[in-house]
Structure formats: C-alpha cells, structure tokens
Amino acid sequence: MSAPNKSYDPVEVEALKPEEIERLRDEALAAFAAADSLDALHEAKVAHTGPASPLSLANREIGALPPHAKADAGKRVGMARGAVNKALAARQGELEADRDARVLVEEAVDVTLPYDRVPAGARHPLTTLSERIEDVFVAMGYEVAEGPEAEAEWFNFDALNIGPDHPARSEHDTFFVRGADGADSGVVLRTHTSPVQARSMLTRELPIYVICPGRVYRTDELDATHTPVFHQVELLAIDEGLTMADLKGTLDHMVQMLFGEGMKTRLRPNFFPFTEPSAEMDMVCYVCRGASVGNPDRPCRTCSSEGWIELGGCGMVNRRVLVACGVDPEKYSGFAFGFGIERMLMFRHNVEDMRDMVEGDVRFTRPFGMEI
Numbered sequence: 001m002s003a004p005n006k007s008y009d010p011v012e013v014e015a016l017k018p019e020e021i022e023r024l025r026d027e028a029l030a031a032f033a034a035a036d037s038l039d040a041l042h043e044a045k046v047a048h049t050g051p052a053s054p055l056s057l058a059n060r061e062i063g064a065l066p067p068h069a070k071a072d073a074g075k076r077v078g079m080a081r082g083a084v085n086k087a088l089a090a091r092q093g094e095l096e097a098d099r100d101a102r103v104l105v106e107e108a109v110d111v112t113l114p115y116d117r118v119p120a121g122a123r124h125p126l127t128t129l130s131e132r133i134e135d136v137f138v139a140m141g142y143e144v145a146e147g148p149e150a151e152a153e154w155f156n157f158d159a160l161n162i163g164p165d166h167p168a169r170s171e172h173d174t175f176f177v178r179g180a181d182g183a184d185s186g187v188v189l190r191t192h193t194s195p196v197q198a199r200s201m202l203t204r205e206l207p208i209y210v211i212c213p214g215r216v217y218r219t220d221e222l223d224a225t226h227t228p229v230f231h232q233v234e235l236l237a238i239d240e241g242l243t244m245a246d247l248k249g250t251l252d253h254m255v256q257m258l259f260g261e262g263m264k265t266r267l268r269p270n271f272f273p274f275t276e277p278s279a280e281m282d283m284v285c286y287v288c289r290g291a292s293v294g295n296p297d298r299p300c301r302t303c304s305s306e307g308w309i310e311l312g313g314c315g316m317v318n319r320r321v322l323v324a325c326g327v328d329p330e331k332y333s334g335f336a337f338g339f340g341i342e343r344m345l346m347f348r349h350n351v352e353d354m355r356d357m358v359e360g361d362v363r364f365t366r367p368f369g370m371e372i
C-alpha cells in the first residue's frame, strides 16, 4: 500500500478504474453462477472475495488515494463488493438447498422393505444341558475332567477291565483308527467317556471327584434313535470308605437338582466290566411321578405308564480297574456312573427324533432359549 499522496490521480490507478471494478464484479458473479457444488463455490469465494482477490486488493488501494478521490472510489468498490457478496450468499443458499434435497433422496430409508437381518442363533441344548449337569457336580466340589476323543485302545478297553477277548469289546461298535502304514494303530475313537476315569486316576492326586462330559463315537447309522456321534457324562469318585450308599445319595441329589424336588432313583442289578457290583439306574418319572402305573385313566407318554425312566449305568469301581490305574483297592473305593446326554434331552424335552439334534437347524435350537 502506498502512502497518502495529495497529487494522486485515481483515474491513473488501474485497479480502481470504473470499468475495471465492473469487470472484476462481473467475473465474480459469473464464477459463482458457474459453481455447481459447494466445494466449487468455496473455491470461487476464496478467489473473488478472499484477502488476495483483486477486489480486496483494489479496496486497499483506496487508502492511498487523496481525500477527494476516496469517496468516489470507495463507493464504486463498496457497491461492487456488496453485489458480489449478495450473489455469493444467494448461490450458497441454492447449492445448500440442492444438497439437502439430494441427501433426503439418497439417504431415505424405505421402511416397507422386507426385514432381512440375519437372525440371532442359539446355543445348542446339548451344550446347555451338559453345562447344567456339570454345574450340579461342581457345586458339590467335583472338577471337570477331559480326555482325547481319539483314544488309546488300552484306556478305552483294557484299563476298564475289558480285555481283548471280552465280549463287551465287540459289542461296542468301535471306529478303529488305521495307522499310516495301514496297520492297526492301537487308537480308537472313544466309545464312551469312561477312559477319562482311567486317565484321572493315573494323573490326579487322591481323593478324586471328577465329572467328565464329552463326545463319543459308535458305528451306528444316523436314525431317529441312533447317531454315530453322541455325548455322555461320566462321574467318578475315589476316596476312602465310599459305598453304594454314597452313590445312591449322589444320584438322588442329581435328579432333584435337574428335575425338581422329591425326585428319587432306584438301582437294578446289571453287569458292566468296569464296575462291581453294577446297576442300572432309573429315576421316577418326572411327569406322572408313578401315578400312571396300573391306572389306564391316566396314561403317561414319557414313561410309557411304567413310572420309571431308565437313565444310565453305575456301580462301584471294579477292583481290577483300580489296580490297573495304580489305586490301592485295600485303602480306596469308588463309584462311577454315566449316561447319554442326548437321551436325557429327549425325555426331558420330548424330543422325538435324534436327527433334529445334529442337523444344526436354529428352528430346533432356538425354542430352548438362552442359558448362560
């Protein structure tokens, strides 16, 4: 900016000539009109009204004019800048209205469209039932024990008093794992959770109180009542002085926790190689509580009007199993029992077809609800 100069002639200042001011004004108006977006308008605004724009620079020249010329030049530049600012505000308003209208269309939500969110899944009832059973025993001080599903034959059979020639060995419908050379590898897919008992006795300090839930395998075809992969829960207690009475009390407590107050069990003699004596365990029918027995007017589907439901096998751990697993049978005794979780789920919830449990359809699992 120049210093005030009395002899300064405004006509000679190129930037303040009337036609030049008009040209700058028209240029700005044309730029604003040509801006087709708010970004483009912002660029035009900086170029034509910013501190470095020709009109702003012209405005600064006024200060250097002699007083008599100032008013005239100031009026011209002021009017031009006023017109420019007015055009800028108008174009700004237009472009903002366009943008708002476009956003309304582009971001509109059609609430009549079909609902297509992926529905929430559900935990499988076999898992929740298994965890519920574990909880009953963990609350009594038991620990959860696990073992491999591809198991050494020795753990699956021999350690449990099922020798190579034992008839029970062939009754187990076993999947044998073939070795790399095609020969017998000595490994099977475990046919029951009982090998975890043997592993627990060999690795844990006495006394032992463990519950062993897990997946087991048999060469059954999948049908309404069989599946080649199913789940068992096995229980083992080894301590000094344990008797059948402790087993019976434990079973009664379990069915009361799972099926309600007043439930009881009964034992029927049976044979298992790994327990002696052995028993089949029944629980009183939780639907009719025995009221259907001999009462044709009140038939019960759940127990076929027998009053009892077969739950699983149990007994005192065979001395030969204790010896095979390094436990002194003169000092320690123990009890064990096991049952199938699929079977319990079937009669507990009236599931009629086992295939429903393996097909992974959420229409089956969801009605069981959530259990944490």
Ligand SMILES: [Zn+2]
Pocket (backbone or CB within 6 Å): 285, 286, 287, 288, 289, 290, 292, 300, 301, 302, 303, 304, 305, 306, 307, 308
């Ligand atoms: Zn019944």
